[in-house]
Amino acid sequence: MANSILLTILEVILMPLVAFIVGLFMVLMMRKLAAKLQRRVGPPLFQPLYDIVKLYGKQTQISHGLIHDIGIIMAVGGYVAAEALLPVPGMDGIAAKGGLVTLAYLMMVPSLGLALGVGQCANPNGSIGISRALTAMLAYDIPFIIVIFGVAYHFGSTNLVSIIATQQAEGIAGWGISEMPILAIAGLFALHASLGKQPFEIYIAPAEIATGPMVEMGGKFLGGLFVMQTFQLYTASVLYVSLFLGGGENWVTFLIKCFAVLAIPVLIAYLFPRYRTEDLIRLVWKWPVMLALLGVAFVMN
Amino acid sequence: MKSTDLDRIEVNPKTMPKRTNPLANVFDDLVRFCRSRSMFMLHYCTGCGAIELPPAMTSRFDMERLGIQPMVTPRQADILLITGYVSIKTLKRVILTYEQMGSPKYVIGICSCTVNGGMYWQSYATAKKLDEYMPVDLYIAGCMPRPEAVIEGLQQLMDKIKNDQANSWKQYYENYDYYLGNQQKLFGNNWQTPTDVIGEAEIYRLMGPQTLGEHTKILQQVQKPMEPLEMKL
Amino acid sequence: MSMLDTLLLISLLTVLLTGLGQRVTFIGWIATLLLTAQLLTLLLMGKLGYGGEIIDASFGFSILGQPLNWRYDALSWFFALITIGSALAGSAFAAGAWGDQYRKEGGNPGLLQFSIALNVLAMLLLLGSGDLLSLFIGWELVSWASLLLMVIAGGRASEFGMRYIVYATAGAMAVLAGLAIIFQLTGSFAYDDLAAVAPALNTLQIVTLTLLFFFGFGIKMGLLPFHLWQADAYAETPGPGTAFLGAISSRMGLYAILVVIIQLIGLVRLIEIEIPYSFLSLRDLLMWVAAISIIIPTFIALRQSDARRLLAWHGIGQGGYMLIGLLVLDPYGSAGGLMHVFNHATYQAALFLSVSAVIYRTRTSDLNRLGGLVTRMPLSFLVMLIGIIGLAGIPPMNGFVSKWLVYRSLIIEGMPLLFVASVIGTLGTILSVYKLIHNTFLGQLRLEHEHIREVPLSMTIPMLVLSAIVFITGFMPGLVLDWVGSAQVALGMPQLAHTLGGVESTQGSLDMIWVCSVLFGGFAVGALLFYSGNKAKRVHQLDNYAGGHFLTADVRYHYSDNFYAGLMHHIGSWYRGSFLWLESSLISVVSSLSGGAQLLYNSFHPALYLLMAITLSLYFFIG
Amino acid sequence: MNNIAFNIALPLLAAFLLPVIHNGSAKASRLVGPFVLLAMCWFAAAYFIFIEHPVALALGGFLPPLGISFHLDQLSLLMAVIIPLMLLLLWPYTNREGFREEALLLLLAGASSGMALSGDLFNIYVFYELLSVASFGLAASTHNGAAFAATFRYLVISGLGTVLALTGIGLIYTQTGTLNLAHIGQLAAQLDNNVGLAAFALIVLGIGVKAEIFPVNGWVPEVYATAKPRISALLAGLISKLAVLAIVRLLVVAYADTDALSLLLVLGILGIIWGELSAWRAKDLKRMFAFSSIGQLGMVLVAFSIPGEAGMFAGLAMMLHHLLVKPALFMLTENWSGSISSLTGAARQSPLGAALFILFALSLIGVPPFPGFWAKLIMVTGLVGADDSLYLLALGILLTATVIEANYLIRCAIQLYAPADENSSQSAKHGRLTLSISSALGVVLIISLFSITPLGNKLYQIAAEASNRSLYINTTLSNAQVPALRKIQ
Known part of the structure; x- marks a missing residue:
């Protein structure tokens, strides 16, 4: 008993660390892909790390108050905790104690933290950014949650570990994507929107609202958000892999799947200009929701 | 403009004394390296020089391979690019922006106008020498300098940062009185920015002998205090 | 004397003392103290929460041949705990400085405490009801007691209270109709009789009863389409009263639905009934x-x-x-x-x-x-x-x-x-x-x-x-x-x-x-990371990015109005106020009918009506 | 047994003698009324308490069906008790204007006692006429134009009503050849035809003028709005009930299982709809109560139209409740006349009045645990028990009407407690007498709230007795007592 608790604690410590490192490479891949698409060279290998170290190493830091600080702590901490709920090859963490729905809601903690921190900055650009981000969340979470329903219903469980185990037991034919292709497409759409990349990045709109939530974030505050971004990319892709691509049999296939999943939206992203908020809602509430409902209809049949 | 004014400022490059702890040294070196390889720039497009920046950023010259990215707000930025002549009205905003940036911060003056007013030398409304109002790390002269020159300049700045020679931002704290005096000359004695430079200098131990002086006294007399809103029970 | 009697007695005592001591300045603390006593008594009944025996009240009446009795089971206890707890929070909040300021502004904190205590008593009675009749009595007591709490602020609150009571009475009447039907079916108001007869009821009876009770009790919960009254009425109640109402008042509807529809009529029956063409x-x-x-x-x-x-x-x-x-x-x-x-x-x-x-x-x-x-x-x-x-x-x-x-x-x-x-x-x-x-x-x-x-x-x-x-x-x-x-x-x-x-x-x-x-x-990890960076300097809120603008204290630099502008741009047109329209058209219908009805009495030809009436009634019998 | 006749004779006598006494001693004349009423109370109460089963009393030396017969059961005696009590309560103690009103009130007392006790259709008619005359005088006693106009309207409708009632009685006589109620009951089969039912309809419409039955109640709002509150209280509370009772007697005895029930039901429903809807938009308190009592009497009528004991029980409960509540409410209008909007802040000037208003309003709406609720509950269960779609419709309308009623009554209550504004009337304070009358009724209400179980049982007993048709017939026709010959057991 004590042993297993210790083991769990060890996993809970390791999992965010792995997530951070993988996430750094995901950020790199994203920027590299964007650069390639734009016929640029792109950043060097450790660029994401340089950015983060530099930001944390800033000499003067500006804070607008305690909640500003706590917001960043919550933003990072929430994702650190969320990673413990995402099973990876060899490590389950506390995935069995939380499950899919818990994960979905735990992922709102960092957003809430960020929103609080931005609010304390007293900058309208930030508040507008948050209002847009929350609106976008309302938009893409609806297809996302339908997808989660479909998957959970299909596998008869909200436990990610058993969902992954079921998929792996049957091989590729048992993967979510083969059994629920429509849901998988809808899920990918929702995943893309949730990343906040083009064309869904109205909430950071640099030229318009000065990168929205990040407007007053400098130094370690921005650094925290960079860390959060690594986790965000990691979480989104691993969740998708766990739901539809049979999770990770081993680290190699796992990472390949993760990066591949992430590459799709990134490749699409840089081809589009951004949507306005209302267009974003219209788009996301129309196609992915329709697809997801159709998928659920198939699943429940 | 008396030349003695500039004499009061220690001339760059000035090297900082190394810390004795070797581990701390390694750490400092690492941080400096990262700083040099990750520069977020805020391009304050005051004049024609700005037109040369997009090519420098996009596929032709691709700044990102050097770790340079454009940023939008002073809070996020490391480099302030002043790309052209600075009118007196603009200068107020430039100073505000500069003070809002988090240190270490670097200023690059692009185009001749920032060096000596350029073709606006005779204009009554143009600030001629940028470095009277804020410490400038690097000038890229030319009217306008081509993207290659900009990149070249940025690379020089990278080297300076790496070698711990780009410490002009400390000048601003240590010689605040001098810069403030010049600013007051231009804008009048009621000049005040929201940023509490002296307070920052105190907190981050950047006070020098010239931080306070006659001009800061004027400032302290006329300014409306902007105490941070601390939490109270 | 059972624990339940004690609880109700203390509750009654609270009502009486707060009612009588309107002018006492520390009445709030007395109310808080008495509510604490109620909470303690309830906690002494705590075995209920862990599967203890049902506690009966030792009193009971028999009216018109129908016995009325009160008892607490685990469900009642659970709801009573919430009731007294939230009342205690509200009462304690209002007892000190809040009450003083309220008094200075012309309010009467004693009356507020009294209404909270009254509501608690009514709710405790409702929660303890042992048959449908006492349930209905408790229900009405709760309805009218909460009206008191809603209107004590005066002004607009009275309007909203008025609206509430119309809805509440409508709900109560639906429930009354349901009760009458049950009485007709079983000949009594006892829970057991209804539960016994429920499986034998036909579809029409089940549907009628369910709808009557669901909407009758649901009005209290603000279920659509009867939701319009609630928010305004609650919001205009003085602060701690709002907290109390918001916390528990509507849940009385849920309790009643639980008891009558889920427990007595039985959900299984409802699942069996298919709605045609759907x-x-x-x-x-x-x-x-x-x-x-x-x-x-x-x-x-x-x-x-x-x-x-x-x-x-x-x-x-x-x-x-x-x-x-x-x-x-x-x-x-x-x-x-x-x-x-x-x-x-x-x-x-x-x-x-x-x-x-x-x-x-x-x-x-x-x-x-x-x-x-x-x-x-x-x-x-x-x-x-x-x-x-x-x-x-x-x-x-x-x-x-x-x-x-x-x-x-x-x-x-x-x-x-x-x-x-x-x-x-x-x-x-x-x-x-x-x-x-x-x-x-x-x-x-x-x-x-x-x-x-x-x-x-x-x-x-x-x-x-x-x-x-x-x-x-x-x-x-x-x-x-x-x-x-x-x-x-x-x-x-x-x-x-x-x-x-x-x-x-x-x-x-x-x-x-x-x-x-x-x-x-x-x-903790986040904090560790965060505080590993250099310490941050707090800045004034006006030291803020404004695109180079110098902010001054008189500039309103806060984004608050129409906060979700983008969302509203899209869904704003969906807010049509249809329910309000429905409500107001209902009122206009009643109003014009009422005007029409008055016409009969306003004019001077009653003899004509008499004549018409005679003709009609003779036609009715002879024709 | 014979002294129950005093209940009719005494007040009538006193009414006629009052001018004479007044000429002799004004002070003494003022004592006569209360004394007579007390005496009436005493006689009636004695009978009410000691009577074990219904008794028929033949006056004039002939046995029924030929003689004039009184029917003494618990119901009629209860009314006989209530009449003097009510009058005592509403007696013009502070009246300094003279004896006329007192004489009219005594006349009213006698006539209404007669109506309550009489077992003979023609006698009922005669007493009804007497009652009408008295009430015209009382309604006009405000002595102003509006009151006279209202009374004139009342008089016209009432006059037409009397004609109708008389026609109806005539029709019954042609069909059965008798006017004794019990005898009519025996021959009820002969009335179960179109003519008989038409007779009933005519009587209902005729006597219904007093009972505020739709549509012959056109006089109600104006008269109540202009008469003194005491008089309105009397008319709405007491007189209407006596008229209803007369109809109900006829119904029970002769028309219990005919279409007559549906007639009453339909008229009652219409009364509820019209009354409550009109009350909803009434601008002043008096009219509001007037309309409300139309609605309430509609409910009473609906209740009585439920077949069997249940109907009698429900009807009596509703009726007695209204009898208790409405006078009290009318009394409160004394200084609360004028538009409702001028009542803002009245609660501050008359806190007791406002509290009583709320008490009676709650009971009228039927909020448990007030007696009004029990009355309504009995009625509702009765309506469902009648098991007929028309009765279910009536149930729906009754419940809807309750919502409307709650709306306007509570609107007034809230108005009373709102802070005073520029519209508020300056003198909304009640007199001590008004308050004590209302309070007395309020105390009765509260007492009945706490003794609802025995009251309910007693009422059920009364209802069972009153709705027992054969008992009524047998009592009169086989056990009638000639007072001179037998003594009370």
Whole structure:
């Protein structure tokens, strides 16, 4: 008993660390892909790390108050905790104690933290950014949650570990994507929107609202958000892999799947200009929701 | 403009004394390296020089391979690019922006106008020498300098940062009185920015002998205090 | 004399003392003390919460041949605990400085305390009802007692109270009709007789009874389409009264629905009844009413610019979760629904109290006239933060656990659309609670609020205690699930097997102790990272990015109005006020009918009517 | 047994002698009325308490069906007790204007006692006429134009009503050849035809003028709005009930299982709809109560139309409740006349009055645990028990009407407690007498609230007796007592 608790604690410590490192490479891949698409060279290998170290190493830091600080702590901490709920090859963490729905809601903690921190900055650009981000969340979470329903219903469980185990037991034919292709497409759409990349990045709109939530974030505050971004990319892709691509049999296939999943939206992203908020809602509430409902209809049949 | 004014400022490059702890040294070196390889720039497009920046950023010259990215707000930025002549009205905003940036911060003056007013030398409304109002790390002269020159300049700045020679931002704290005096000359004695430079200098131990002086006294007399809103029970 | 007698006696004593001591300045503390005594008495009955024997009242009446009796089972105890708890919080909040200020402004804190005590007594009687007649009596007492609480603020509050009582009377009349039908069928008002006869009822009878009771009791819950009265009526009640009403008042409707529809008539019967030309059973119809009651009020809340109205609208929406969970008819859903009653009461009371604290200091609850108060009222901020996390149903607060149970049952039972509806409600809630906390506590502090301070201790303690409960029961939901389990048994439902941290199941379990610990561990990591950077200097709120503009204190630099402009651009046109239109057209119909009716009496030809009447009646008999 | 006749004779005598006494001693004349009423109370109460089964009393030396017969059962005696009590309560103690009103009131007392006790259709008619005359005088006693106009309207409708009633009685006589109620009951089969039913309809419409039955109640709002509150209280509370009772007697005895029930039901429903709807938009308190009592009497009528004991029980409960509540409410209008909007802040000037208003309003709406609720509950269960779609419709309308009623009554209550504004009347304070009358009724209400169980049982007993048709017939026709010959057991 004590042993297993210790083991769990060890996993809970390791999992965010792995997530951070993988996430750094995901950020790199994203920027590299964007650069390639734009016929640029792109950043060097450790660029994401340089950015983060530099930001944390800033000499003067500006804070607008305690909640500003706590917001960043919550933003990072929430994702650190969320990673413990995402099973990876060899490590389950506390995935069995939380499950899919818990994960979905735990992922709102960092957003809430960020929103609080931005609010304390007293900058309208930030508040507008948050209002847009929350609106976008309302938009893409609806297809996302339908997808989660479909998957959970299909596998008869909200436990990610058993969902992954079921998929792996049957091989590729048992993967979510083969059994629920429509849901998988809808899920990918929702995943893309949730990343906040083009064309869904109205909430950071640099030229318009000065990168929205990040407007007053400098130094370690921005650094925290960079860390959060690594986790965000990691979480989104691993969740998708766990739901539809049979999770990770081993680290190699796992990472390949993760990066591949992430590459799709990134490749699409840089081809589009951004949507306005209302267009974003219209788009996301129309196609992915329709697809997801159709998928659920198939699943429940 | 008396030349003695500039004499009061220690001339760059000035090297900082190394810390004795070797581990701390390694750490400092690492941080400096990262700083040099990750520069977020805020391009304050005051004049024609700005037109040369997009090519420098996009596929032709691709700044990102050097770790340079454009940023939008002073809070996020490391480099302030002043790309052209600075009118007196603009200068107020430039100073505000500069003070809002988090240190270490670097200023690059692009185009001749920032060096000596350029073709606006005779204009009554143009600030001629940028470095009277804020410490400038690097000038890229030319009217306008081509993207290659900009990149070249940025690379020089990278080297300076790496070698711990780009410490002009400390000048601003240590010689605040001098810069403030010049600013007051231009804008009048009621000049005040929201940023509490002296307070920052105190907190981050950047006070020098010239931080306070006659001009800061004027400032302290006329300014409306902007105490941070601390939490109270 | 049983414990129940003692409880009711103390409650009666509270009512009498607060009623008589209107002019005593420390009446609030007396009320608080007596409510504490009630709570203690209830806790002495605590065995009920863990499956103890039903406690009967030793008194009882027999009126017109119908026995009336009162008794407490686990369900009553659970609801009574919430009732007295929230009343105590409200009463204690109002007892000290709040009451003094209220008195200075011309209010009567004694009357407020009296109405709270009266409401508690009425609710305790309702919760203890042992037959349908005492249920109805308790129901009416609760309805009219809460009217008192709603109208004591005077002014617009009376209008809203008026509107409430029309709805409430309509509901009561529906219930009365239902009771009469039951009396006709069984010849008595006893629970057992109804339960015995229920399986033999035909479809028409079941449908009639269900609809009558569902809407009769549902009006109190603000179920659509009878939701219009609630938010306004609650919002205009003086602060602590709002907290009390918002926490528990509407749940009386749920209690009655639980007892009559779920326990006595039986959900199984409702599932059997198919609605023609649809895929729905009667139970599904009710669930959809609940689901729509989640969505529409939540999105109405999103549009509010008054903190109290915003919260009050959410109160309606959250009621839908409870109902939907209970109607799923599996241990998870019903446990979630019941637990949500408790959870909602705790965080809603905390939220209303926090808003009251803000009003106490700033004299306004207009979300466009506040901002930046976190530096001045940090404790109230903390309470509101905990409250909104609970309300939005995000871990680690208790609201998440109950919603999780509801979601989970909807997923496993395969109800996708209802599940989506409830999630949409949650998302809407997140949006609007962020607006609430942002516009109140975050952003720019207004000049006129520079010098305000945190509210006094007499107000912060009840708030903090409530938020502590919100957190603790989120951290260890097993504490509440024990009581919920006993209540499930009392209702005749399957009991939810649970642990201290949540539930264990092969189909997905939840262990909040682990989740919360990991979350706080995560926060610790975040803090470690954060504080590894150089220390931050606090700056004034005007040292802010404004595109190079110099900000001054008189510039309003706070984004609050039309907060979700982008969303409203899209869905704004969906707010048509159809229900308001429906209501007002109903009123105009009554009004014109009434005018028409008066015509008969206003003119001078009564003889003509007489003649007409004779002709008609002769035709009636002879023709 | 014979002294129950005093209940009729004494007040009538006193009414006629009052001018004479007044000429002799004004002070003494003022004592006569209360004394007579007390005596009436005493006689009636004695009978009410000691009577064990219904008794028929033949006056004039002939046995029924030929003689004039009085029917003494618990119901009629109860009314006989209530009449003097009510009058005592509403007696013009502070009246300094002279004896006329007192004489009229005594006349009213006699006539109404006669109506309550009489077992003969023609006698009922005669007493009804007497009652009408007295009530015209009382209604006009305000001595102003509006009151005269209202009374004139009342008089016209009432006059037409009398003609109708007389026609109806005539029709009954042609069909059965008798006017004794018990005898009519025996021959009820002969009335179960179109002519008989038409007769009933005519009587209902005729006597219904006093009972505020739709549509012959056109006089109600104006008269109540212009008469003194005491008089309105009397008319709405007491007189209407006596008229209803007369109809109900006829119904029970002769028309219990005919279409007559549906007639009453339809008229009652219409009364509820018209009364409550009009009250909803009434601008002043007096008219509001007037309309409300139309609605309430509609409910009473609906209740009585339920077949069997249940109907009698429900009807009596509703009727007695209204009898208790409406006078009290009318009394409160004394200084609360004028538009309702001028009542803002009245509660501050007359806190007891406002509290009583709320008490009676709640009971009238039927909020448990007030007696009004129990009355309504009995009625509702009765309506459902009747098991007929028309009765269910009536139930729906009754419940809807309750909502409307709650709306306007509580609107007034809230108005009373609202802070005073520029519209508010300056003198909304009640007189001590008004308050004590209302309070007395309030105390009765509260007492009945706490003794609802025995009251309910007693009422059920009364209802069972009153709805027992054969008992009525047998009592009169086989056991009638000639007072000179037998003594009370």
